[in-house]
Amino acid sequence: MYPDYMAESLRKVAQTRPARLELARKPDPVYPPMSAEERRAVLEGFHPDFEASARRPVRVGPNRDESLTTEVADLLESHSWLRSEQVDLRKPDFETDLLIIGGGGAGCNAALVAMKEHGMRSIIATKLRMGDANSMMSQGGMQAAVSRTDSPTRHYLDAIGGGHFENKPELVRALTEDGPGVVKWLEDLGVCWDKQQDGALKVMHGGGTSRKRMLSCRDYTGAMIMRTLMDEVRNHPDMIAVKDFMPAVELIMDDKGRCAGAVLYSLDSEEFFTVKAKSTVIATGGYGRLHIRGYDTTNHYGATGDGLVMAYRAGAKLMYMDSVQYHPTGVSFPEQIAGFLVTEAIRGAGGQPLNKDGELFVYPREPRDIEAAAIIRECAQNGGGVTTPSGRVGVWLDSPLIDMLHGEGYTDKHFPAMYRQFIQYGIDITKLPMLIYPSLHYQNGGIEINEKCETDIPGLYVAGEASGGLHGRNRLMGNSVLDYNVFGRRAGRYAGEYAKKVKLGKLSLAHLDAYEKELKDAGVKTDLVTPVLLPSYAPEDVKKRQLLRGNNTLPGSTVLQNRLHEERSGA
Amino acid sequence: MTSVAAGVTRNLSISQADGGRSKSEQRLIPISIMGKAYQVPADATIMGAIEYAGHQIVRGAGCREGYCGACATLYRLPGDYKIHTGLACMTMVEEGMTLAQIPYVPAEKSIYDIEELKPNVSAIQQMYPSVFRCVACNTCTKSCPQGLQVMDYVQAAKRGDIAAVMDLSFDCVVCGLCMLRCPAEITQPLMGIMAKRLYGRYLRKDSPELAERVKAVESGAYDAEYAKLMPMSREALSKLYYARDSE
Numbered sequence: 001m002y003p004d005y006m007a008e009s010l011r012k013v014a015q016t017r018p019a020r021l022e023l024a025r026k027p028d029p030v031y032p033p034m035s036a037e038e039r040r041a042v043l044e045g046f047h048p049d050f051e052a053s054a055r056r057p058v059r060v061g062p063n064r065d066e067s068l069t070t071e072v073a074d075l076l077e078s079h080s081w082l083r084s085e086q087v088d089l090r091k092p093d094f095e096t097d098l099l100i101i102g103g104g105g106a107g108c109n110a111a112l113v114a115m116k117e118h119g120m121r122s123i124i125a126t127k128l129r130m131g132d133a134n135s136m137m138s139q140g141g142m143q144a145a146v147s148r149t150d151s152p153t154r155h156y157l158d159a160i161g162g163g164h165f166e167n168k169p170e171l172v173r174a175l176t177e178d179g180p181g182v183v184k185w186l187e188d189l190g191v192c193w194d195k196q197q198d199g200a201l202k203v204m205h206g207g208g209t210s211r212k213r214m215l216s217c218r219d220y221t222g223a224m225i226m227r228t229l230m231d232e233v234r235n236h237p238d239m240i241a242v243k244d245f246m247p248a249v250e251l252i253m254d255d256k257g258r259c260a261g262a263v264l265y266s267l268d269s270e271e272f273f274t275v276k277a278k279s280t281v282i283a284t285g286g287y288g289r290l291h292i293r294g295y296d297t298t299n300h301y302g303a304t305g306d307g308l309v310m311a312y313r314a315g316a317k318l319m320y321m322d323s324v325q326y327h328p329t330g331v332s333f334p335e336q337i338a339g340f341l342v343t344e345a346i347r348g349a350g351g352q353p354l355n356k357d358g359e360l361f362v363y364p365r366e367p368r369d370i371e372a373a374a375i376i377r378e379c380a381q382n383g384g385g386v387t388t389p390s391g392r393v394g395v396w397l398d399s400p401l402i403d404m405l406h407g408e409g410y411t412d413k414h415f416p417a418m419y420r421q422f423i424q425y426g427i428d429i430t431k432l433p434m435l436i437y438p439s440l441h442y443q444n445g446g447i448e449i450n451e452k453c454e455t456d457i458p459g460l461y462v463a464g465e466a467s468g469g470l471h472g473r474n475r476l477m478g479n480s481v482l483d484y485n486v487f488g489r490r491a492g493r494y495a496g497e498y499a500k501k502v503k504l505g506k507l508s509l510a511h512l513d514a515y516e517k518e519l520k521d522a523g524v525k526t527d528l529v530t531p532v533l534l535p536s537y538a539p540e541d542v543k544k545r546q547l548l549r550g551n552n553t554l555p556g557s558t559v560l561q562n563r564l565h566e567e568r569s570g571a
Numbered sequence: 572m573t574s575v576a577a578g579v580t581r582n583l584s585i586s587q588a589d590g591g592r593s594k595s596e597q598r599l600i601p602i603s604i605m606g607k608a609y610q611v612p613a614d615a616t617i618m619g620a621i622e623y624a625g626h627q628i629v630r631g632a633g634c635r636e637g638y639c640g641a642c643a644t645l646y647r648l649p650g651d652y653k654i655h656t657g658l659a660c661m662t663m664v665e666e667g668m669t670l671a672q673i674p675y676v677p678a679e680k681s682i683y684d685i686e687e688l689k690p691n692v693s694a695i696q697q698m699y700p701s702v703f704r705c706v707a708c709n710t711c712t713k714s715c716p717q718g719l720q721v722m723d724y725v726q727a728a729k730r731g732d733i734a735a736v737m738d739l740s741f742d743c744v745v746c747g748l749c750m751l752r753c754p755a756e757i758t759q760p761l762m763g764i765m766a767k768r769l770y771g772r773y774l775r776k777d778s779p780e781l782a783e784r785v786k787a788v789e790s791g792a793y794d795a796e797y798a799k800l801m802p803m804s805r806e807a808l809s810k811l812y813y814a815r816d817s818e
Binding site for chain 2: 035036128129131132136137145146147148149151152153154156157158160161165169170173177178180181183184187188189190191192193195198199200201205210211212217218220222223224227228231232234235237245267298300301302335336337340341416417420421424534536537538539542545
């Protein structure tokens with residue numbers, strides 16, 4: 001239940017609802033969408049990326065002197081877990097065609113396609129369980145231009161406009177052109193898309209879409225896709241070996257500068273294993289658990305940007321790592337689910353963001369960065385937010401409108417996960433609005449790739465959230481689910497093709513020593529060791545006692561991670 | 572309305588509304604984590620409480636938002652003989668609760684080729700014959716943290732009603748609690764995944780417009796438009812973008 005002091009504000013929301021319902025029933029936007037100038041003003045004034053300390057130049061590596069998100073620069077200016085002389089590379093513990101790092105949607109797609117198209121064997125090495133990934137959590141849907149009023153090129157224009165025209169054109173083309181084929185691929189694997197009576201795919205709007213092209217599986221879209229892909233991966237144990245709780249901690253190169261596998265670390269036994277692979281795919285996802293600028297996150301437990309730092313040490317260039325996506329609608333209250341994702345499909349279905357007086361202050365379907373910045377502005381500048389008992393702030397997202405617009409039972413049928421999340425705390429979202437605030441959601445940039453998922457390093461491929469260039473500096477809703485499918489499949493195709501031809505040379509970890517030297521030469525002083533692997537949520541006093549254990553326990557619980565988390569979260 | 576497992580729905584305590592509490596003023600309650608006593612915040616989730624106690628969870632946390640099923644938990648309450656089940660990320664602690672997370676539920680997934688199966692009872696018989704051991708005790712349904720009618724979908728599977736299994740198991744997060752509690756040792760979530768795949772593969776209504784669109788892409792129908800759009804300057808694209816109509 002909402003605390004009593006919010007009753008007055010809730011009363012105002014109910015009071016303005018009939019008029020807003022009338023607006024929503026008309027074809028015109030319920031609030032004027034912003035012009036290019038208005039968009040720029042709200043971004044520069046209120047988006048967290050534009051705060052003075054949000055970015056700083058990185059002092060080492062391929063993007064040296066480029067201004068990056070501060071936490072990312074910290075992550076890159078760090079020590080490896082390993083020194084080259086510690087690891088015996090003469091006799092690898094495992095050999096395979098493809099090593100796929102990350103067991104989310106991109107990784108599973110890559111393994112399946114490399115097998116089906118090229119007969120290649122894969123190892124999927126994943127930090128937690130296969131499927132412990134942001135892929136599993138996407139609620140609202142996947143964009144694909146499948147309806148008759150839409151086209152892939154129309155999808156192209158929406159995506160590139162949403163990304164402020166900075167997206168790499170060849171990647172956006174691959175995304176939008178492969179979209180319909182991906183829908184079919186997944187359907188043939190057994191994904192149950194939401195359909196209309198006649199079998200046509202049900203399509204909805206998302207932020208920044210000019211045609212309805214959001215496909216869904218209730219609000220368990222990612223879960224449905226991910227479980228289908230995982231099930232199919234597990235149907236091929238002879239071709240795809242899954243190594244759970246075995247994150248990669250460094251890439252292995254050969255003496256010709258090609259990627260040749262990785263060193264894995266077993267979270268169970270604390271052993272290191274070497275994998276020699278003809279080609280390597282990084283599909284490690286994003287970095288929400290670094291809690292950039294102290295924000296809550298929608299991300300899964302292992303989203304700590306591991307792939308970025310491994311690839312960077314090996315010499316791969318990053319792109320747009322100065323841009324962070326804050327999802328406009330994270331939960332602000334109840335405290336226990338603060339930061340959780342409230343799917344954008346709620347706004348796609350007619351939900352409206354409102355200030356404490358129950359008034360609209362932004363078009364509900366602006367691209368994400370614009371919508372998020374407008375919500376922050378409403379709270380920070382206009383005093384339009386509602387403060388929670390723990391001191392968070394939020395605006396209302398009026399969900400009861402949805403059943404009024406689409407008929408009773410619609411929310412129950414299409415948003416069962418959302419309903420469950422709130423009813424645990426006595427909030428029935430068909431009767432009461434949700435209190436929301438932007439939440440750290442997505443890594444817009446990443447390791448730069450081309451349309452074949454190739455990087456600067458031969459033999460190293462990247463797919464999904466870990467990659468950069470596709471979304472420019474702002475991703476639209478539903479384009480990440482499509483991303484991990486399109487580029488996961490492409491990574492499997494091209495890494496598989498490459499693996500057929502390559503003859504690897506002598507294995508090497510010399511790049512780690514070179515990077516360490518570069519840190520020293522640049523005068524970087526840090527005790528940070530990465531990849532981070534897991535965040536720590538222990539209270540401060542516990543963390544202080546954990547400091548005494550030194551650096552010989554699980555990575556996530558040690559000095560270094562604590563420091564990172566404390567500094568970033570402002571805890 | 573979507574049902575929620577009994578024992579999960581709770582209101583926040585009124586004291587939440589006091590406002591401005593600092594962490595040190597949090598009301599703490601005693602609970603037992605794997606047999607060891609801790610004081611944890613009264614309004615914490617089980618996952619929050621375990622982390623408050625200083626544990627670094629490795630097995631037992633995934634999405635942390637109720638989608639991935641990594642955090643299956645068993646618990647008992649004082650003066651209550653029942654074994655309760657929940658997802659640690661979604662269930663609140665209670666005074667005197669004694670709990671353990673379940674790191675993994677052993678279960679054998681059947682290996683199959685979806686192209687070789689038929690969407691009827693034969694697939695269930697071949698791949699998950701244990702389903703027919705169901706004694707209709709309803710323990711699975713009672714143990715489901717999602718509030719799903721698990722036994723009903725097991726019964727539907729016995730009848731070969733794949734569409735009903737799909738519908739009733741749609742929101743399953745594969746936490747494994749039902750199969751852990753099942754006296755007939757059925758692996759309900761795994762059977763549910765197969766049934767959903769059979770539905771999607773064979774029983775769906777096909778979308779004619781999807782087939783047309785896939786064909787159009789393959790025949791290069793959009794090549795010319797892409798060739799026009801891709802080299803466009805930022806200014807030209809911007810003009811086109813802001814002038815586009817919306818459906």
